[in-house]
Amino acid sequence: MIKRLKINDVEREIDATPEMRLLDLLRSQLKLTGTKEGCGEGECGACSMLLNGEVIDSCLMLVGQLKDGDEILTVEGLGDVDHLSPLQECFVHEGGAQCGICTPGMLMAAHALLRKNPRPTREEIATAISGNLCRCTGYVKIIDAIEKASQASKAGKVRKGKG
Amino acid sequence: MTFAYNRPPNIPEALALMTASPGTFPVLAGGTDLIVQWRSGIIKLDGVIDISELAQLRGISVTDEGVEIGALATHAEIAANGVVAQRFPSLATACLSIGGPQIQNRGTIGGNVMNASPAGDTLPVLLAHDADFLAQDLTGERWIPAREFFVGYRKTALKPQELLTRIRIRMPDTKERGSFLKVGARRAQAISKVSLCVRGRIRHGGVDWIKIAVGSVAPTPIRAPGTEALLTGKVITDSMIELARNSLADEVFPIDDIRSTADYRRFAAGGLLARYLREMTSRA
Numbered sequence: 389m390i391k392r393l394k395i396n397d398v399e400r401e402i403d404a405t406p407e408m409r410l411l412d413l414l415r416s417q418l419k420l421t422g423t424k425e426g427c428g429e430g431e432c433g434a435c436s437m438l439l440n441g442e443v444i445d446s447c448l449m450l451v452g453q454l455k456d457g458d459e460i461l462t463v464e465g466l467g468d469v470d471h472l473s474p475l476q477e478c479f480v481h482e483g484g485a486q487c488g489i490c491t492p493g494m495l496m497a498a499h500a501l502l503r504k505n506p507r508p509t510r511e512e513i514a515t516a517i518s519g520n521l522c523r524c525t526g527y528v529k530i531i532d533a534i535e536k537a538s539q540a541s542k543a544g545k546v547r548k549g550k551g
Numbered sequence: 552m553t554f555a556y557n558r559p560p561n562i563p564e565a566l567a568l569m570t571a572s573p574g575t576f577p578v579l580a581g582g583t584d585l586i587v588q589w590r591s592g593i594i595k596l597d598g599v600i601d602i603s604e605l606a607q608l609r610g611i612s613v614t615d616e617g618v619e620i621g622a623l624a625t626h627a628e629i630a631a632n633g634v635v636a637q638r639f640p641s642l643a644t645a646c647l648s649i650g651g652p653q654i655q656n657r658g659t660i661g662g663n664v665m666n667a668s669p670a671g672d673t674l675p676v677l678l679a680h681d682a683d684f685l686a687q688d689l690t691g692e693r694w695i696p697a698r699e700f701f702v703g704y705r706k707t708a709l710k711p712q713e714l715l716t717r718i719r720i721r722m723p724d725t726k727e728r729g730s731f732l733k734v735g736a737r738r739a740q741a742i743s744k745v746s747l748c749v750r751g752r753i754r755h756g757g758v759d760w761i762k763i764a765v766g767s768v769a770p771t772p773i774r775a776p777g778t779e780a781l782l783t784g785k786v787i788t789d790s791m792i793e794l795a796r797n798s799l800a801d802e803v804f805p806i807d808d809i810r811s812t813a814d815y816r817r818f819a820a821g822g823l824l825a826r827y828l829r830e831m832t833s834r835a
Contacts, residue, residue: 389556406556407599409586429587431740436653442627445653448586452556453579453603497652518739519651 392456395420396465397546406452411435413451414462422463422492426521433520436493437462443500445519463492466499466546473546475499475537484533486524493520498534499546507538555598562607566689566714568600573711576600580623583650583658584666608661608716611635617721622661622714626673627652629660638723639680641731641748645672648731648746651739661715667705667771674701674772675748676731677718678764685717686710694719701771727752728831732823736810743767744811747823751782753831758782763824768803768816775802778824787832795828796821 389406392399395418404413414420414437426434428447435446438461467473472480475498485491494517501508501516508516513534514527522530555576559565568576579585579599589596602608608623613634620629626646629635636643649655649663649672663671664684678701683694686709700708709715723729729750735741743766751761761782763775778798785791805816 405554406558407554407596428590430583430650430654433651433653439656442656443653444657445583447590448581448583448654448657450556450579450582450586450601452558452599452601453582455604500652515739516652519653521740 389452391451391454391458393454394457394459396460396462402451404451406450408451409447410437410449410451410454410460411446414446414460420462420464424489424492426489426493431521432490433493433497433517434490436496436520438496438500441500441503443497443519461496461499461546463495466495474540475502475534478533478537478540479530482529482533482536484525484530490520490522490524494522494530498530498537501534502538508534510535513538552597554596556601557598558601558604560604562605562687562714562716563689565600565602565605566687566712569714570689570712578602578665578714580659580662580665581625581657582662583654584662584668602714615722617719620660620718620720622664622716622718623659624661626655626658626660626663630655639676639720639729641679641729641750642673642676642720644731645676645733645746645748648672648733648735648738648743654740660718664700664718665707665709665715667701667707669704669769669771670743670746670767671772672731672733672743672746672766675746675764675766677720678772678774679729679748679750679762680720680723681762683719684715685719686713687716688713692716698774704770706771723750724752730827730830732826734819734823742810745805745816745819745823747820747827749824749827751831753787756788756832757786758784763799765799765803765820767810768805768820773803775799777802782828787828792825792828796825799824 390403414423424434426432430445430448437446497517497520513531576598579601588594608621610621611632612619626649630643630646663673678697682697731748733746734744746766748764752759766772781798800817800821805813807813
Protein backbone atom coordinates (compact mmCIF):
# COMPACT_ATOMS: atom_id res chain seq x y z
CA MET A 389 0.00 0.00 0.00
CA ILE A 390 1.51 3.30 -1.14
CA LYS A 391 0.83 6.54 0.71
CA ARG A 392 2.10 10.03 0.12
CA LEU A 393 2.83 11.62 3.46
CA LYS A 394 4.54 14.71 4.76
CA ILE A 395 6.94 13.48 7.44
CA ASN A 396 8.80 16.13 9.42
CA ASP A 397 8.03 18.64 6.68
CA VAL A 398 9.41 16.47 3.88
CA GLU A 399 7.09 14.87 1.31
CA ARG A 400 7.69 11.15 1.18
CA GLU A 401 6.11 8.22 -0.57
CA ILE A 402 5.99 5.16 1.60
CA ASP A 403 5.17 1.59 0.71
CA ALA A 404 4.10 -0.64 3.60
CA THR A 405 1.55 -3.28 4.45
CA PRO A 406 -1.67 -1.65 5.71
CA GLU A 407 -1.72 -3.64 8.94
CA MET A 408 1.74 -2.35 9.93
CA ARG A 409 1.63 -0.03 12.91
CA LEU A 410 2.61 3.57 12.25
CA LEU A 411 5.23 3.11 15.00
CA ASP A 412 6.87 0.28 13.05
CA LEU A 413 6.76 2.27 9.83
CA LEU A 414 8.63 5.09 11.54
CA ARG A 415 11.16 3.04 13.47
CA SER A 416 11.85 0.00 11.29
CA GLN A 417 11.23 1.24 7.78
CA LEU A 418 12.05 4.95 7.94
CA LYS A 419 14.69 4.53 10.69
CA LEU A 420 13.20 7.39 12.69
CA THR A 421 14.06 5.75 15.99
CA GLY A 422 13.52 8.83 18.16
CA THR A 423 9.96 7.64 18.69
CA LYS A 424 10.03 4.90 21.34
CA GLU A 425 7.89 1.86 21.98
CA GLY A 426 6.94 1.43 25.62
CA CYS A 427 3.85 -0.60 26.41
CA GLY A 428 2.56 -1.01 22.86
CA GLU A 429 -1.03 -0.64 24.04
CA GLY A 430 -1.72 3.05 24.43
CA GLU A 431 -0.99 3.31 28.14
CA CYS A 432 2.41 5.01 28.29
CA GLY A 433 2.62 7.56 25.46
CA ALA A 434 6.29 6.83 24.66
CA CYS A 435 5.36 6.48 20.98
CA SER A 436 3.53 9.83 20.82
CA MET A 437 3.76 11.85 17.63
CA LEU A 438 1.65 14.45 15.89
CA LEU A 439 -0.75 13.51 13.11
CA ASN A 440 -2.07 16.64 11.41
CA GLY A 441 -1.23 18.62 14.52
CA GLU A 442 -2.90 16.29 17.05
CA VAL A 443 -0.94 14.10 19.43
CA ILE A 444 -1.60 10.38 19.01
CA ASP A 445 -0.06 7.06 20.05
CA SER A 446 1.69 5.65 16.98
CA CYS A 447 1.41 2.13 18.43
CA LEU A 448 -2.38 2.33 18.05
CA MET A 449 -2.56 3.41 14.45
CA LEU A 450 -2.17 1.32 11.34
CA VAL A 451 -0.61 2.49 8.09
CA GLY A 452 -3.91 1.64 6.38
CA GLN A 453 -5.65 4.31 8.44
CA LEU A 454 -3.44 7.06 6.99
CA LYS A 455 -4.56 9.04 3.98
CA ASP A 456 -2.54 10.78 1.31
CA GLY A 457 -1.41 14.20 2.46
CA ASP A 458 -1.35 13.34 6.16
CA GLU A 459 1.28 15.30 8.06
CA ILE A 460 3.39 13.48 10.61
CA LEU A 461 5.72 15.18 13.06
CA THR A 462 8.11 13.09 15.16
CA VAL A 463 10.73 14.17 17.68
CA GLU A 464 13.27 14.28 14.84
CA GLY A 465 11.20 17.11 13.36
CA LEU A 466 11.54 19.26 16.47
CA GLY A 467 15.32 19.55 16.42
CA ASP A 468 18.49 17.56 16.85
CA VAL A 469 21.43 17.47 19.24
CA ASP A 470 23.16 20.39 17.53
CA HIS A 471 20.03 22.40 16.97
CA LEU A 472 17.59 21.91 19.82
CA SER A 473 14.15 23.47 19.68
CA PRO A 474 13.32 25.90 22.50
CA LEU A 475 11.17 23.21 24.11
CA GLN A 476 14.00 20.67 23.98
CA GLU A 477 16.42 23.22 25.44
CA CYS A 478 14.07 23.77 28.35
CA PHE A 479 13.87 20.02 29.02
CA VAL A 480 17.69 19.96 29.19
CA HIS A 481 18.01 23.03 31.41
CA GLU A 482 15.20 22.12 33.79
CA GLY A 483 16.27 18.50 34.18
CA GLY A 484 13.09 17.29 32.50
CA ALA A 485 14.73 14.05 31.36
CA GLN A 486 16.41 11.27 33.26
CA CYS A 487 16.48 7.83 31.64
CA GLY A 488 15.01 9.38 28.52
CA ILE A 489 12.59 6.77 27.26
CA CYS A 490 9.51 8.90 27.86
CA THR A 491 11.17 12.11 26.68
CA PRO A 492 10.34 12.02 22.95
CA GLY A 493 6.68 11.32 23.77
CA MET A 494 6.62 14.02 26.45
CA LEU A 495 8.12 16.49 23.98
CA MET A 496 5.49 15.68 21.37
CA ALA A 497 2.59 15.95 23.83
CA ALA A 498 4.02 19.26 25.07
CA HIS A 499 4.56 20.48 21.52
CA ALA A 500 0.93 19.68 20.63
CA LEU A 501 -0.18 21.70 23.65
CA LEU A 502 2.00 24.74 22.95
CA ARG A 503 0.88 24.94 19.32
CA LYS A 504 -2.70 25.45 20.48
CA ASN A 505 -2.16 27.07 23.83
CA PRO A 506 1.12 29.03 23.98
CA ARG A 507 0.59 30.13 27.61
CA PRO A 508 -0.85 27.13 29.46
CA THR A 509 -1.34 26.90 33.21
CA ARG A 510 0.47 24.15 35.13
CA GLU A 511 -2.87 22.36 35.38
CA GLU A 512 -3.30 22.52 31.59
CA ILE A 513 0.25 21.22 31.15
CA ALA A 514 -0.47 18.31 33.50
CA THR A 515 -3.61 17.45 31.52
CA ALA A 516 -1.73 17.66 28.22
CA ILE A 517 0.91 15.16 29.37
CA SER A 518 -1.60 12.94 31.22
CA GLY A 519 -1.30 10.33 28.47
CA ASN A 520 2.47 10.05 29.00
CA LEU A 521 4.03 8.06 31.81
CA CYS A 522 7.44 8.86 33.30
CA ARG A 523 8.93 6.51 35.87
CA CYS A 524 11.91 8.72 36.84
CA THR A 525 11.20 12.39 37.35
CA GLY A 526 7.90 12.52 39.14
CA TYR A 527 6.69 14.96 36.45
CA VAL A 528 7.50 18.18 38.34
CA LYS A 529 10.60 18.97 36.32
CA ILE A 530 8.88 18.03 33.08
CA ILE A 531 6.09 20.46 33.89
CA ASP A 532 8.72 23.07 34.86
CA ALA A 533 10.39 22.59 31.49
CA ILE A 534 7.16 22.99 29.53
CA GLU A 535 6.21 26.02 31.59
CA LYS A 536 9.63 27.57 30.94
CA ALA A 537 9.27 26.89 27.21
CA SER A 538 5.88 28.56 27.21
CA GLN A 539 7.49 31.73 28.56
CA ALA A 540 9.95 31.83 25.66
CA SER A 541 8.71 33.62 22.58
CA LYS A 542 9.20 30.73 20.20
CA ALA A 543 7.28 28.12 22.15
CA GLY A 544 5.61 25.59 19.91
CA LYS A 545 8.05 26.16 17.06
CA VAL A 546 10.24 23.57 15.44
CA ARG A 547 13.85 24.30 14.66
CA LYS A 548 14.22 25.01 10.96
CA GLY A 549 17.30 24.57 8.79
CA LYS A 550 19.01 22.10 11.04
CA GLY A 551 21.91 19.90 10.07
CA MET B 552 -2.74 -15.61 4.36
CA THR B 553 -2.62 -11.94 3.54
CA PHE B 554 -4.37 -9.53 5.83
CA ALA B 555 -7.67 -8.34 4.33
CA TYR B 556 -7.46 -4.62 4.86
CA ASN B 557 -10.77 -3.28 3.55
CA ARG B 558 -11.24 0.45 3.34
CA PRO B 559 -14.64 1.06 1.78
CA PRO B 560 -15.09 4.56 0.30
CA ASN B 561 -18.79 4.85 1.18
CA ILE B 562 -21.41 3.41 3.53
CA PRO B 563 -23.10 1.06 0.98
CA GLU B 564 -19.76 -0.57 0.20
CA ALA B 565 -19.02 -0.95 3.90
CA LEU B 566 -22.43 -2.56 4.42
CA ALA B 567 -21.91 -4.84 1.41
CA LEU B 568 -18.66 -6.09 2.97
CA MET B 569 -20.37 -6.65 6.32
CA THR B 570 -23.21 -8.52 4.63
CA ALA B 571 -20.95 -10.68 2.47
CA SER B 572 -19.16 -12.15 5.47
CA PRO B 573 -21.00 -11.13 8.64
CA GLY B 574 -18.78 -10.87 11.68
CA THR B 575 -15.63 -12.06 9.89
CA PHE B 576 -13.81 -8.74 9.79
CA PRO B 577 -14.27 -6.34 12.69
CA VAL B 578 -15.07 -2.72 11.99
CA LEU B 579 -12.02 -0.52 12.61
CA ALA B 580 -12.66 3.09 13.64
CA GLY B 581 -10.10 4.82 15.89
CA GLY B 582 -8.46 1.51 16.75
CA THR B 583 -7.74 2.38 20.38
CA ASP B 584 -9.52 -0.76 21.60
CA LEU B 585 -9.37 -3.07 18.58
CA ILE B 586 -5.63 -2.74 17.94
CA VAL B 587 -4.87 -3.38 21.62
CA GLN B 588 -7.07 -6.51 21.64
CA TRP B 589 -5.42 -7.72 18.44
CA ARG B 590 -1.82 -7.05 19.46
CA SER B 591 -2.26 -8.56 22.91
CA GLY B 592 -3.69 -11.74 21.41
CA ILE B 593 -7.19 -11.41 22.88
CA ILE B 594 -8.61 -11.54 19.37
CA LYS B 595 -7.26 -12.95 16.14
CA LEU B 596 -7.52 -10.67 13.16
CA ASP B 597 -7.48 -11.79 9.52
CA GLY B 598 -8.66 -8.45 8.28
CA VAL B 599 -10.64 -5.34 9.11
CA ILE B 600 -13.25 -3.07 7.63
CA ASP B 601 -11.70 0.35 8.15
CA ILE B 602 -14.55 2.87 8.17
CA SER B 603 -12.40 5.95 8.68
CA GLU B 604 -13.05 7.17 5.09
CA LEU B 605 -16.78 7.44 5.74
CA ALA B 606 -17.19 11.20 6.12
CA GLN B 607 -20.96 10.81 6.66
CA LEU B 608 -20.19 9.18 10.02
CA ARG B 609 -18.31 12.23 11.28
CA GLY B 610 -19.51 15.39 12.90
CA ILE B 611 -21.93 16.56 15.54
CA SER B 612 -25.18 18.24 14.49
CA VAL B 613 -27.48 20.19 16.75
CA THR B 614 -31.25 20.36 16.28
CA ASP B 615 -34.05 21.74 18.44
CA GLU B 616 -34.67 18.25 19.78
CA GLY B 617 -31.09 17.42 20.69
CA VAL B 618 -27.74 16.49 19.25
CA GLU B 619 -26.83 13.81 16.76
CA ILE B 620 -23.30 12.55 17.03
CA GLY B 621 -21.68 10.65 14.17
CA ALA B 622 -20.24 7.31 15.19
CA LEU B 623 -16.76 8.49 14.12
CA ALA B 624 -16.79 11.66 16.24
CA THR B 625 -13.73 11.46 18.48
CA HIS B 626 -13.80 11.96 22.23
CA ALA B 627 -11.74 15.14 21.77
CA GLU B 628 -14.19 16.52 19.17
CA ILE B 629 -17.19 15.79 21.38
CA ALA B 630 -15.62 17.36 24.48
CA ALA B 631 -14.64 20.47 22.46
CA ASN B 632 -18.14 20.95 21.01
CA GLY B 633 -19.74 24.06 22.51
CA VAL B 634 -23.28 22.67 22.67
CA VAL B 635 -22.10 19.43 24.26
CA ALA B 636 -20.01 21.32 26.81
CA GLN B 637 -22.97 23.53 27.72
CA ARG B 638 -25.95 21.19 27.52
CA PHE B 639 -24.36 17.76 28.10
CA PRO B 640 -21.48 18.51 30.47
CA SER B 641 -21.53 14.95 31.80
CA LEU B 642 -20.82 13.67 28.26
CA ALA B 643 -17.91 16.10 27.87
CA THR B 644 -16.55 15.05 31.28
CA ALA B 645 -16.85 11.36 30.36
CA CYS B 646 -15.05 11.89 27.03
CA LEU B 647 -12.20 13.69 28.80
CA SER B 648 -11.87 10.87 31.33
CA ILE B 649 -11.07 8.31 28.62
CA GLY B 650 -7.33 7.57 28.45
CA GLY B 651 -5.34 10.71 27.79
CA PRO B 652 -5.12 13.22 24.90
CA GLN B 653 -3.64 10.63 22.52
CA ILE B 654 -6.59 8.27 23.03
CA GLN B 655 -9.15 11.08 22.99
CA ASN B 656 -7.80 12.26 19.62
CA ARG B 657 -8.24 8.85 17.97
CA GLY B 658 -10.94 7.01 19.91
CA THR B 659 -14.51 7.45 18.73
CA ILE B 660 -17.84 7.41 20.52
CA GLY B 661 -19.07 4.73 18.11
CA GLY B 662 -16.08 2.61 19.04
CA ASN B 663 -16.70 3.12 22.75
CA VAL B 664 -20.32 2.04 22.25
CA MET B 665 -19.60 -0.95 19.99
CA ASN B 666 -16.76 -2.19 22.20
CA ALA B 667 -19.57 -2.35 24.78
CA SER B 668 -17.25 -2.77 27.73
CA PRO B 669 -19.06 -2.41 31.06
CA ALA B 670 -16.30 0.12 31.84
CA GLY B 671 -16.86 2.25 28.70
CA ASP B 672 -16.99 5.77 30.08
CA THR B 673 -19.54 7.29 27.69
CA LEU B 674 -22.00 4.43 28.18
CA PRO B 675 -23.54 5.42 31.55
CA VAL B 676 -23.98 8.92 30.14
CA LEU B 677 -25.78 7.63 27.05
CA LEU B 678 -27.94 5.33 29.21
CA ALA B 679 -28.88 8.08 31.66
CA HIS B 680 -29.84 10.32 28.74
CA ASP B 681 -31.95 7.61 27.06
CA ALA B 682 -29.89 8.03 23.88
CA ASP B 683 -30.87 6.23 20.69
CA PHE B 684 -28.48 4.41 18.38
CA LEU B 685 -28.95 4.31 14.60
CA ALA B 686 -28.07 0.98 13.04
CA GLN B 687 -27.88 0.61 9.27
CA ASP B 688 -27.66 -2.38 6.97
CA LEU B 689 -28.30 -2.93 3.26
CA THR B 690 -32.05 -3.18 3.85
CA GLY B 691 -32.45 0.06 5.79
CA GLU B 692 -31.90 1.59 9.19
CA ARG B 693 -33.45 1.43 12.66
CA TRP B 694 -33.15 3.37 15.93
CA ILE B 695 -32.38 1.29 19.01
CA PRO B 696 -32.99 2.79 22.48
CA ALA B 697 -30.01 2.71 24.86
CA ARG B 698 -31.90 0.52 27.34
CA GLU B 699 -32.22 -2.21 24.72
CA PHE B 700 -28.77 -1.79 23.24
CA PHE B 701 -26.34 -3.42 25.69
CA VAL B 702 -27.56 -7.00 25.81
CA GLY B 703 -24.66 -8.78 27.49
CA TYR B 704 -20.97 -8.64 28.29
CA ARG B 705 -19.46 -6.83 25.28
CA LYS B 706 -22.59 -7.67 23.30
CA THR B 707 -24.85 -5.15 21.60
CA ALA B 708 -28.26 -5.44 19.93
CA LEU B 709 -26.66 -4.90 16.52
CA LYS B 710 -26.71 -7.74 14.02
CA PRO B 711 -23.33 -8.69 12.50
CA GLN B 712 -24.24 -6.99 9.22
CA GLU B 713 -25.40 -3.75 10.87
CA LEU B 714 -23.22 -0.66 11.23
CA LEU B 715 -23.67 1.89 14.00
CA THR B 716 -23.87 5.25 12.21
CA ARG B 717 -25.26 7.82 14.60
CA ILE B 718 -26.19 8.49 18.23
CA ARG B 719 -29.10 10.79 19.11
CA ILE B 720 -29.46 12.44 22.49
CA ARG B 721 -32.47 14.57 23.35
CA MET B 722 -31.84 18.06 24.65
CA PRO B 723 -31.97 17.95 28.44
CA ASP B 724 -34.25 20.02 30.63
CA THR B 725 -32.56 23.40 31.18
CA LYS B 726 -33.23 23.10 34.91
CA GLU B 727 -31.74 19.67 35.41
CA ARG B 728 -28.35 18.99 36.95
CA GLY B 729 -26.28 16.19 35.55
CA SER B 730 -22.98 14.74 36.62
CA PHE B 731 -20.49 12.11 35.51
CA LEU B 732 -18.34 10.71 38.30
CA LYS B 733 -15.65 8.07 37.96
CA VAL B 734 -13.40 6.20 40.33
CA GLY B 735 -10.15 4.93 38.84
CA ALA B 736 -6.62 4.24 40.05
CA ARG B 737 -5.54 7.66 38.79
CA ARG B 738 -7.17 10.53 36.91
CA ALA B 739 -5.84 9.76 33.42
CA GLN B 740 -5.10 6.50 31.62
CA ALA B 741 -7.21 4.51 34.05
CA ILE B 742 -10.08 2.17 33.28
CA SER B 743 -12.99 2.81 35.63
CA LYS B 744 -13.45 0.80 38.80
CA VAL B 745 -16.89 2.39 38.97
CA SER B 746 -18.49 5.16 36.95
CA LEU B 747 -21.81 6.90 37.43
CA CYS B 748 -23.95 9.29 35.44
CA VAL B 749 -26.82 10.94 37.31
CA ARG B 750 -29.29 13.52 36.05
CA GLY B 751 -32.09 15.01 37.99
CA ARG B 752 -34.39 17.92 38.61
CA ILE B 753 -34.08 18.89 42.26
CA ARG B 754 -36.33 21.66 43.61
CA HIS B 755 -36.11 23.00 47.16
CA GLY B 756 -34.28 19.83 48.13
CA GLY B 757 -36.98 17.61 46.62
CA VAL B 758 -36.46 15.21 43.72
CA ASP B 759 -38.88 15.79 40.81
CA TRP B 760 -37.19 13.07 38.79
CA ILE B 761 -33.80 11.36 38.66
CA LYS B 762 -32.00 9.02 36.27
CA ILE B 763 -29.05 6.95 37.42
CA ALA B 764 -26.73 4.84 35.25
CA VAL B 765 -23.70 2.94 36.50
CA GLY B 766 -20.67 1.43 34.76
CA SER B 767 -18.28 -1.39 35.77
CA VAL B 768 -20.76 -2.93 38.21
CA ALA B 769 -22.40 -5.56 35.98
CA PRO B 770 -21.76 -7.33 32.65
CA THR B 771 -23.19 -4.24 30.93
CA PRO B 772 -23.62 -0.62 31.96
CA ILE B 773 -26.95 -0.52 33.81
CA ARG B 774 -29.70 1.82 34.96
CA ALA B 775 -30.77 1.72 38.60
CA PRO B 776 -34.59 1.90 38.40
CA GLY B 777 -35.10 0.85 42.03
CA THR B 778 -32.99 3.69 43.37
CA GLU B 779 -34.52 6.12 40.88
CA ALA B 780 -38.01 5.16 42.16
CA LEU B 781 -36.89 5.37 45.78
CA LEU B 782 -35.68 8.96 45.32
CA THR B 783 -38.47 10.28 43.10
CA GLY B 784 -40.76 12.65 44.98
CA LYS B 785 -38.61 12.56 48.12
CA VAL B 786 -36.84 15.33 49.98
CA ILE B 787 -33.08 14.80 50.14
CA THR B 788 -32.17 14.52 53.81
CA ASP B 789 -29.12 12.87 55.35
CA SER B 790 -31.15 9.75 56.10
CA MET B 791 -32.55 9.73 52.54
CA ILE B 792 -29.00 9.90 51.18
CA GLU B 793 -28.09 6.87 53.32
CA LEU B 794 -31.13 4.97 52.04
CA ALA B 795 -30.26 5.82 48.43
CA ARG B 796 -26.63 4.82 48.94
CA ASN B 797 -27.65 1.44 50.32
CA SER B 798 -30.30 0.97 47.66
CA LEU B 799 -27.78 1.52 44.86
CA ALA B 800 -25.25 -0.77 46.52
CA ASP B 801 -27.93 -3.49 46.54
CA GLU B 802 -29.00 -2.81 42.99
CA VAL B 803 -25.60 -3.32 41.32
CA PHE B 804 -23.95 -6.71 40.87
CA PRO B 805 -20.21 -6.19 40.40
CA ILE B 806 -17.41 -8.74 40.34
CA ASP B 807 -13.89 -8.95 41.75
CA ASP B 808 -11.30 -8.38 39.05
CA ILE B 809 -7.83 -6.97 38.50
CA ARG B 810 -8.99 -3.38 38.98
CA SER B 811 -11.14 -3.69 42.08
CA THR B 812 -13.37 -5.87 44.24
CA ALA B 813 -17.12 -6.34 44.19
CA ASP B 814 -17.43 -4.99 47.76
CA TYR B 815 -15.48 -1.85 46.96
CA ARG B 816 -17.46 -1.22 43.79
CA ARG B 817 -20.77 -1.51 45.66
CA PHE B 818 -19.54 0.90 48.29
CA ALA B 819 -18.06 3.34 45.76
CA ALA B 820 -21.17 3.34 43.54
CA GLY B 821 -23.26 4.33 46.57
CA GLY B 822 -20.66 6.89 47.55
CA LEU B 823 -20.70 8.56 44.14
CA LEU B 824 -24.50 8.84 44.25
CA ALA B 825 -24.30 10.29 47.78
CA ARG B 826 -21.78 12.86 46.52
CA TYR B 827 -24.15 13.96 43.76
CA LEU B 828 -27.13 14.20 46.12
CA ARG B 829 -25.18 16.24 48.66
CA GLU B 830 -24.01 18.64 45.95
CA MET B 831 -27.59 19.06 44.78
CA THR B 832 -28.89 19.95 48.21
CA SER B 833 -26.08 22.38 48.94
CA ARG B 834 -26.95 24.25 45.71
CA ALA B 835 -30.71 24.24 46.18
